[in-house]
Amino acid sequence: VVDFLARQDCLVSAADVADGLRAAGLHPSLATIYRALDTLHHFGLVRRIDASEGIARYEPIDPSGAHHDHLLCEDCGQLLPFHDTDLELALATLAERLGCEVTVHEVLLRGRCSRCCAVASGAKIGEHQALTGTDAGSKTET
């Protein structure tokens, strides 16, 4: 589990860990994987995020302090990592204002990714064209 997590750039679920280990010819049970993940979490070695779809995901905590936050697209289910200097600055100023020593922060944005926004607006144009009988090709080019 440790070797698998060390190769990950972003969040993975226990099922993803199981798939990854299976590909490497290992077959630990999900219970064993959860136990290992819990232990790593307990010692502050992995971050655990529940994006509210009932699935906990884990990623390694970089000892250098480098980190990223996440966008969850509720349409395609993809978790996308991001890093934003402006947001980091706002969080540092906030911690100072609260008078708290912040060691870790987690920011999760939920919504629709740019790709799904494009697909949704494309679908809407398509639906509209089907209803009005306009030409699909010429309409999307305008």
Next chain:
Amino acid sequence: MSISNRTEWAEHARLVLGQAGHKQGRARNAMIDLLAGQQCALTALEIEDRLRGEEQRIGRASIYRILELLGERGLINRLELGDGSARYELVDPGGEHHHHLVCDSCGRLVPFDDPDLERSIDRLSRRLGFRMHDHEVVLHGDCTTCQT
């Protein structure tokens, strides 16, 4: 959230559930009143503890069922703050919200809101072409009491 907003939330919650065909029940009413009176998020066990004063005991299964129902209807948010316990808090019908600092020393949950942070998140979301529905910010560290 202000007291008037919390009262409004309780009325709104009853109306939404009533319109969805859910009959009013003692347990559900007690939970709506309890959640409406909270300043911040509670775990299911904390809810169970606080409902212990009720004449008839409200079982843990009922509590989870009602939390699920309120969540499905968008009346409460489920928060996972990294300590393995889900917490629940009401969603303000007016869109007002706060975020949380979890004190890793005493476990206390400190609510906060910050307009600069909200503006940063809006800018970021636009920059990424992301259509944001909601967001969560959780800070971990030491609260002011534990630092002294």
